[in-house]
Amino acid sequence: MQSIHGGDFWESLENAKSRIIDFSSNINPFGVPEKAEKEIKAWKIKYYPPLNQKKLKDAVSDYINAENAGGAKAGTGNIALGAGSIELIKNFSELFFAAKNLEKHALIPIPSFSEYERYSKLYGAEINFAEPKRDLSFDIEKIIDIMKKLKNKKQVLLFLCSPNNPTGASLNREEMESVLGAIDAAKNAAIFLDECFIEFSSQKSLCSEAAERDNLFIIRSFTKFFALPGLRIGYAISGKKTIKKLEKLALPWNINIFAHDAALACLKDKEYMKKSRTAVKRERKFLSGELKKIGLKVYDSDANFLLAENDWDAKKLKAWLLARGLLIRECSSFRGLDRRFIRVSVRLRHENKILIEKIKEYLEQERKSE
């Protein structure tokens, strides 16, 4: 199974033969924090990355605990590092579905990130999909209903992505609590919660809860908020028992030396964090408003990207925009979506304006040629 994702920047670059603005890959529009970029020191390549990752785990622990001053603290023993959060999706799927001769089920609300389905299948799980509500937000009642039906099955893993890729919808605290209740009521069930976009969200992280539970496994990433997709680094938070088992599957030196150093620098840069949150919130409102003005249906988003729908062929639009230096994600490869949908990341004002202008131009041209 070939993975299909946004961010096929290099392939697109060869097609476009020009400068490209990437709206396809959900990355912080400010790019890498300057302080992190400065940590890229080429001479370090000739040394292995540290085998002992305590220093970075401590920094991650401080970072996530600061978000949640009141709750339980997630210590170093609650944290695992991964070569991108994708390593943690693979390894947790492997761990959770490892037990032989048990019936294995994954419950995946759609549309969502395709790798949950890929790795659940790889490790032998049967996939159950939960359809969204009409506005493409999570249908919590339906999710809990399916959970109840699966309750007597041996193993059930519920994948939640909040804010969700590609819809931008998130679960609020009350909804999270009802889902956690359903998981607790089942015996061999757990939640895989993908918080890779949580820094852009108005909802609070569940890291504090995860530190006290072995049936809640959270992944987070440096890829999106800190704009480090090229380096491959993410982390997981869960109960100590789960993290210990997971670490047996991790590769030694899974975090390359640059990812290690850049991540440490990112976690210190409070100014970058504040600036990014403020700008993304403002630009999301602007971009969403403008796209609606030109007639697109835009879904409510709690993340740094927008899902939009229109009566067009998004593959054609994508190619047209690429020839003009703009890369977007067309969503036909997402289960539950089709060629009418596009996903665009929220970028800086001058970039967002270019996107709006170009889409407008495309629509006018299409209208004329009808």
Next chain:
Amino acid sequence: MQSIHGGDFWESLENAKSRIIDFSSNINPFGVPEKAEKEIKAWKIKYYPPLNQKKLKDAVSDYINAENAGGAKAGTGNIALGAGSIELIKNFSELFFAAKNLEKHALIPIPSFSEYERYSKLYGAEINFAEPKRDLSFDIEKIIDIMKKLKNKKQVLLFLCSPNNPTGASLNREEMESVLGAIDAAKNAAIFLDECFIEFSSQKSLCSEAAERDNLFIIRSFTKFFALPGLRIGYAISGKKTIKKLEKLALPWNINIFAHDAALACLKDKEYMKKSRTAVKRERKFLSGELKKIGLKVYDSDANFLLAENDWDAKKLKAWLLARGLLIRECSSFRGLDRRFIRVSVRLRHENKILIEKIKEYLEQERKSE
């Protein structure tokens, strides 16, 4: 299980508080090819690495086929890339031992790299060790003998590292052929051949053979010969069927953007390759001779490192040398070795001289304090 390896440079740096020459990690003493270092462009971090790895696979294919002008060619379909060869050790162990309810056996000649045992155990294999000859070279007869005994077991994976870490011993063509014969005679057997040090060896690679067989799986690395341990990149060569199955286990974006770009640059640098081979061969002879002169037993090596034995406590020696800015690998964690053994990489002449001087000094001091 905590991995123990050489190259604990960063931890050692904190202890030593000074400049360190690393003899512990078997890396090319010339360091990263300059052209590769120049490819490290910080602005690239904000983009995902290419999902499609064809360009790099093509370059790897050209590189390994050039070594073996007469034989079968290893094409792109015979090559998988890994985040360090360690990802390929894990994934191939997972793949080979995946079938349920079959008796699983790993056959590991000792002493050797510890991760073969670690991942075989992780995926449920029973471990069989083959003792070396008295000079610590491979005992081929014994290996084939154990293979024959295991032949009726359902699955047998023979791990060979040639040149072998930590002994430096390699198998010659004739020995390789008799082992391949034994594997062919068994039904569900395969060889995992680690050629991470092959560029330093006088023996030829078996890549050409691997391209035509699904029961020979070779891993190679950019870490050792091209001195890129910090970046994490290696590759595997085998029959197309095996590679296809293996790639299902690989992570998307497993090769970070810098590893990708640096590897491409390395493969073009013929001058660096030639210079490195010549220097390592010369310095290996020099270092081995000098260590013998001061009374150490030094094992024959076909790689860029030397295993040496003496009646001392190598842990104590390691600490003593570290305080003087030299990092070596003491070998008590290798199955079959003990505290008398050290492994030192072959470095540049002026560095090798410092090592010899310091070991001499240590021995004199020890003699006096007796």
